[in-house]
Amino acid sequence: MKVLLIKDIKGLGKTGEIKDVKDGYGKNFLIGKGLAKLATTDVLRQYEAGEKRKAEQEAAAIAKLHEISKTLAATTLIIKRSLGANGSLFGAVTKDEIAKELEVQHKIEIDKKHIEIELPIKSTGLFDISIKMGHGIHSNLKIEIVGE
Numbered sequence: 001m002k003v004l005l006i007k008d009i010k011g012l013g014k015t016g017e018i019k020d021v022k023d024g025y026g027k028n029f030l031i032g033k034g035l036a037k038l039a040t041t042d043v044l045r046q047y048e049a050g051e052k053r054k055a056e057q058e059a060a061a062i063a064k065l066h067e068i069s070k071t072l073a074a075t076t077l078i079i080k081r082s083l084g085a086n087g088s089l090f091g092a093v094t095k096d097e098i099a100k101e102l103e104v105q106h107k108i109e110i111d112k113k114h115i116e117i118e119l120p121i122k123s124t125g126l127f128d129i130s131i132k133m134g135h136g137i138h139s140n141l142k143i144e145i146v147g148e
Contacts, residue, residue: 001020075106077106077144
């Protein structure tokens with residue numbers, strides 16, 4: 001019996017492989033537990049179409065991330081904060097604030113987990129921060145902290 005593996009199975013194979021197994025093992029265990037499907041032409045065609053669709057979606061997502069990366073590199077984000085008596089900020093500028101201001105000012109949604117700040121931003125001025133967006137795509141963003 002030929003089966004298409006839906007999940008990785010230790011000692012048998014990886015997802016997407018077609019394996020020849022004994023009838024009882026294939027029907028009762030693999031197909032019964034949802035780990036494999038009977039390798040018919042329809043099932044193989046559907047699996048290949050699904051894989052192709054996933055690859056296209058991933059390529060589209062990567063292209064979108066590249067566009068966002070180019071936009072971020074050309075953007076300067078201005079954050080206004082109140083200053084203390086000695087001209088320093090109350091607290092530090094957080095990743096959450098940066099993500100919210102990016103969305104408000106430039107309509108760019110970035111998860112705060114992707115923003116990397118080396119040292120806490122506790123004063124006014126111009127700062128460079130790194131944004132890692134996944135799929136090996138990195139971008140730099142200039143942030144200008146202005147006192148009110």
